Amino acid sequence: MFSISLLPYSVQHYLGLAIGRLAKTILKSRVGIARRNLEICFPEKSDTQRQDILEGCFSHLGHSVVDTANAWFWPQWRFAKHFKVEGLEHLKKARQQPGGILLVSAHFWTLESHARAYGSLDPGVGIYRPNKNSVYEYFQYHGRVKANKYLVDRTDVRGMIKALRNENAVWYAPDHDYGTHAAVFVPFFAQDKAATITGTATLAKVKNVQVLPTYALRNQDGSGFTLVIEPALENYPQGDDKQDAQRINQVIEKAILRAPEQYMWIHRRFKSRPEGEASVY
Template identity: 55%
Template structure:
């Protein structure tokens, strides 16, 4: 099993990381390490929920975005139900701070103690057939745990956005590779294709709004024309690749790593049909725990010509 200690692809620690300008970054990481190391899981979740409720007063613009997303995506909810979901969502935002620390700093044994894996037979089947695995995921607030937990079963490769702060970049790469092989920049398509061709598991979350480039407008929740990237199907077309939906859901006593059966007849070769299929899988997973999804970003900001801006 790959670990941070033995992974030659990890960034080296250099003296430049100790520059005084990064003092508060190191203090913040140190405090997070201390809290997730010393506090029991339930205490961390209680503290996280409290921080999340407080954050609603400090992050008013994000509250506005999340509320609007819920209005657009889930119009079937009445106002009181949306407000309850909104509050629970920000409580989940607070929990995500501690979950990031767990994913980056916890030893394997402690992570395994709160992880229930479901659907590992689909991974076993793909390995037996020599297939690469495209792990179709989404930006749940538990996303840091998702890749870490999957790596406990079979180390894979993560797709990510590098951080411009070198200390935070060092910490996130070290943390995300605790039980996985290495990370690939989200712009490095060749690197993603290579990982799949080598039979690796590639973690991929295509659910954000990345603009109109390489995107199609298809339904996502109640929004009939949501900009959706076509890269999922591009990766899924790699020879001997199987697409496995993979999500982590927070439960009362820990987390459920949910690995679902391969998406049937995917891809079909039509960008719109394939984008619809991937969106349907992601939407169904979000509906299992809508309060745990990252509603804080402007998921529906890009609109087709003639459609007004939604925010």
């Protein structure tokens, strides 16, 4: 990956496309999962439209390998040349008030670039799953904190709360299916029963915390990507687990619809089902 980061940006683009094509050929099961997710979420779209999103998804998977290399190894001056910011005023407004910031995001293929870009503006704390391979874990951890403070294991809720109480920005992605513990079944796109964790509302209850939706999208012109920061959510949480979880899903849906092909459709978003219901996969 370090070698990839040394290549000219134009060469990286074609390398990313090649990796994406290879991944689509090798990862047959993931192709099937992605296709099924798109059928569930977008039944109103034609087969051709869903296929276009699927093809784009794997192209962006390939680009994510390149993006990760750049996010972990590029010097700041080079990284800064390839991203722009949309909504910086929302971050500045949030930082004018005391308290931490809960960055509600989602699993786009740009997530490594997202972490580096946001950290360039406001170094924060990331939530992640440690890798079992110690060598990979070393590079993952140090790559992700290149422009940020530190990382917290996704199971360490106390660590997240502590970071927020210390007025840090905490990156949090509640869009995957993490099981039925501390979760409710609420709509996500056209699926009316998607297991959604209630942790977002729990963290948002920390004193003076503001919730800012944020994500990064690759620019269509190939110039890099855009870090998007949206206004802080008002009147959140409400105190009703289902209502609060559904609102976060709506925030994530809005982000995905800006570039559905850039979202990680390869994960089984709907693997958990209410008792008695059959698997949708």
